[in-house]
Amino acid sequence: MESSFGLLLVLITLAFIHIVEAQDGKGFISLDCGLPEDQTSHKMTGTELLYSSDKDFVQSGKTGRVRENPNNYGETYLTLRYFPEGIRNCYNLSVEKGRKYLIRAYFVYGNYDGQDIKPVFDLYLGPNLWETIDLQRLVNGTATEILHIPTSKSLQICLVKTGNTTPAITALELRPMGKESYLIDTGSSLSLLFRRYYSASGFQLRSTDVYDRRWDRFFIKEWTNISTDLRVKIGNDYIPPQEALKNAATPTNTSAPLTIYWISTNSSDEFYVYAHVAEIKDLKEDEIREFNVLLNGKLYTSEPIIPKKLDLITLQSKTSRTCQLGLCSLQLTRTERSTLPPLLNALEVYTAIQFPQLETDESDVDTIKDISATYALSIINWQGDPCVPQQLRWDRLNCSIRDMYTPPRITSLNLSSSGLNGTIAAAIQSLTQLETLDLSNNNLTGGVPEFLGNMKSLSFINLSGNNLNGSIPQALQKKGLELFVEGNPRLCLSDSCRKPPEKKFHMAIVASVVSAAIVIAVLVLFLVLRKKKSKGINQPPRTSTEEVTFANKNRRRFTYSEVLQMTNNFQRVLGKGGFGLVYHGTVNGHEQVAVKVLSQSSTQGYKEFKAEVDLLLRVHHTNLVSLVGYCYEGDHLALIYEFLPNGDLKQHLSGKGGKSIINWSIRLRIALEAALGLEYLHIGCKPPMVHRDVKTANILLDENFKAKLADFGLSRAFQGGGESQNPTAVAGTFGYLDPEYYRTNRLAEKSDVYSFGIVLLEMITNQPVINQTTENSLITQWVGFQINRGDILEIMDPNLRKDYDINSAWRALELAMSCANPSSSKRPSMSQVIHELKECIVCENTGISKNRSLESQEMNVSLDASVVPMAR
Secondary structure (H helix, E strand, C coil), X not given: CHHHHHHHHHHHHHHHHHHHHHHHCCCCEEEECCCCCCCCEEECCCCCCEEEECCCCECCCEEEECCCCCCCCCHHHCEEEECCCCCEEEEEEECCCCCCEEEEEEECCCCCCCCCCCCEEEEEECCEEEEEEECCCCCCCEEEEEEECCCCCEEEEEEEECCCCCCEECEEEEEECCCCCCCCCCCEEEEEEEEEEECCCCCCECCCCCCCCCEEEECCCCEEEEECCCCCECCCCCCCCHHHHCEEEEECCCCCCEEEEEECCCCCCEEEEEEEECECCCCCCCCCECEEEEECCEECCCCCECCEECECEEEECCCCEECHHHEEEEEEEECCCCCECCCECEEEEEEEEECCCCCCCHHHHHHHHHHHHHCCCCCCCCCCCCCCCHHHCCCCEEEECCCCCCCCEEEEEECCCCCCEECCCHHHHHCCCCCEEXXXXXXXXXXXXXXXXXXXXXXXXXXXXXXXXXXXXXXXXXXXXXXXXCCCCEEECCHHHHCCHHHHHHHHHHHHHHHHHHHHHHHHHHHHHXXXXXXXXXXXXXXXXXXXXXXXXCCEECCHHHHHHHCCCCCCEEXXXXXXXXXXXXXXXXXXXXXXXXXXXXXXXXXXXXHHHHHHHHCCCCCECCEEEEEEECCEEEEEEECCCCCEHHHHHHCHHHCCCCCHHHHHHHHHHHHHHHHHHHHHXXXXXXXXXXXXXXXXXXXXXXXXXXXCCCCEECCCCCCCCCCCCCCCCCCCCCHHHHHHCCCCHHHHHHHHHHHHHHHHHCCCCECCCCCCCEHHHHXXXXXXXXXXXXXXXXXXXXXXXXXXXXXXXXXXXXXXXXXXXXXXXXXXHHHHHHHHHHHHHHHXXXXXXXXXXXXXXXXXXXXXXXXX
């Protein structure tokens, strides 16, 4: 007994030491951004981790303190650093190359500036986009977390301005991870989706996690909680907190599986799943707990799992998995011989992020930083990676970017008129791929170094306008090297400057003549290049018969350089889809456009690009987004649309992003206009088309809230009057997807009708299309349940504040449920939908005239016959 007690005491002591070591945070970097200068560090309450000022890790920005703290954040999150100057501002952190790190960043606005203008900006990890931080949507602040393996000894985390708001950051944390944990494919990083432990009671766990991870408690009523007071043995590098492992969830219905659902916002997202399992119950001799693990319906482990008594098993992803149509599930199902239900202690799910862009060659980066330090340069955009992304490349240099497998190299350095003092920095010779060097018009002294002549790639050197002395080294007097040295009065062009004094006058004349000749040559060259450039600007966009051709030439074709110009180097992001990012742009100096650019990591590519262009080139309707032009140049694919300033319908139902919530009359008009666009695709196009991705996010609104359907990359032709005879690969967005199409792979216009019905239900209720927290998880199930109770007030969006005609609302609801009928034969056509929506609008307007004041009639919807689609 005493021996057992002694062993237990030793184990507890070791555990305590382990926890204390975690809180000491060996290798941890914890930055309290914007910490006042008179306070260099402090300990975070709860974790007792030491947080330091960020001033030594960033070269720019100003400090502030939140004025509003509705979430009662602790002291660490009440200061911040904001960046009113420059496009890209970066933190530079020293790390261990090849070591896996947990990186966590916090962002709280808290009206620190008193302007109540919440920022939206991009967060970069080195040269790659990590995430867009949208504090207009996440008004109370947000945190983002990633597991990443740095490829160099320096890690740069950058805030990039994308609009008119000012980026700001509250805290930044780096935690080195166990080397045998979270094994992932090369080139991937893991963005945390959720990390949970399963217990019927408790709070977020953090302070006892050796890696300072945060574990959220999760439990639902269909589960039973089991727990233990004993310690669970951990034999791997994941090391979840004991508080997480001492609890587990099992299904209350012992024959039922234990299922965890989550939703992928993008069907192309790839996931890594780490499930932590330990048996914490004393089993009887005749009891067996054995279960299979399935991820999205497929076996996740090759053999059934038998949890070990008080011994952790971590089921881990070897490769990433995708979720079909965006609905993901992890299911633990008992085997036939098992007498007990499955259990789960804790679960981590991450989204894989591909960071395709390699960092600039590490030796080039070290060299350019050395040069910057030597001359005490202060160039605002010399932060982050020097070469990539191209739109954020440092001023005064150029780079070569061969392919995605080769690090970029610096090929040109122009420090002309930069106020340089001292000698020519020896570090320059380490830029082994340098082709052009311009150090003119500075105050450089000393001799011209011979190493410049030994740089094999260097073909142009401009040292004019300095105070250099001595003679030109022989190595620089080689064929093929352009050397400019005029304006250095103490610099000798040859050994003749050492001859008797009477010859100096003649040497001066020769030098003057040579200098004059060089100046004239440079001037002529400048004028010729300028003339060529001006001609190039006025040339029409390049086309090639060898490149792809589309249905017709009615839309303008842009070059990639024109796309860069119209988007101001992709400065302002409007949104993101499966195809890629959408940017704001301007053509013809005034016409606003939306530019959708194909992402190199997008699962949609040329096929979807061509499908969308083909469709939009040959259709035209007032309720379809019109195509201004496109770009197809090498790997650069872009679509240029008309710009719709009021964004998408989904934002206006919820009011997210500062969008106004639209009233019932406008919702009915938007529904009608979207239906007219769909009817045109179904009966006005030759051949007829099915959109296949009808949803509120794909209904865009102009300045007058006129609706236009967008995103036609998944659209397909079908045989008019019925369904497609050939099976079609299922595509769309889960929740809006026609279940009959999903089951049969047969495509028909009624598939769009189903999706439209879901859209109409969303407009009526403002409920999520899928809600995992309720028993009736689908919006059709939830509405059906409420209809049976007979109270439409419980169904209608409370944001409407009962400002609608009840009869109009009932008609719209019945129409929506009819469209969303599981059987396509029982759904109306879009022409019938349009007729019913017009009746709803008449009913609404009649109700307005009877029951409301004249002021409320300003938003009435007129039924203009001219909007009925006609084939073109």
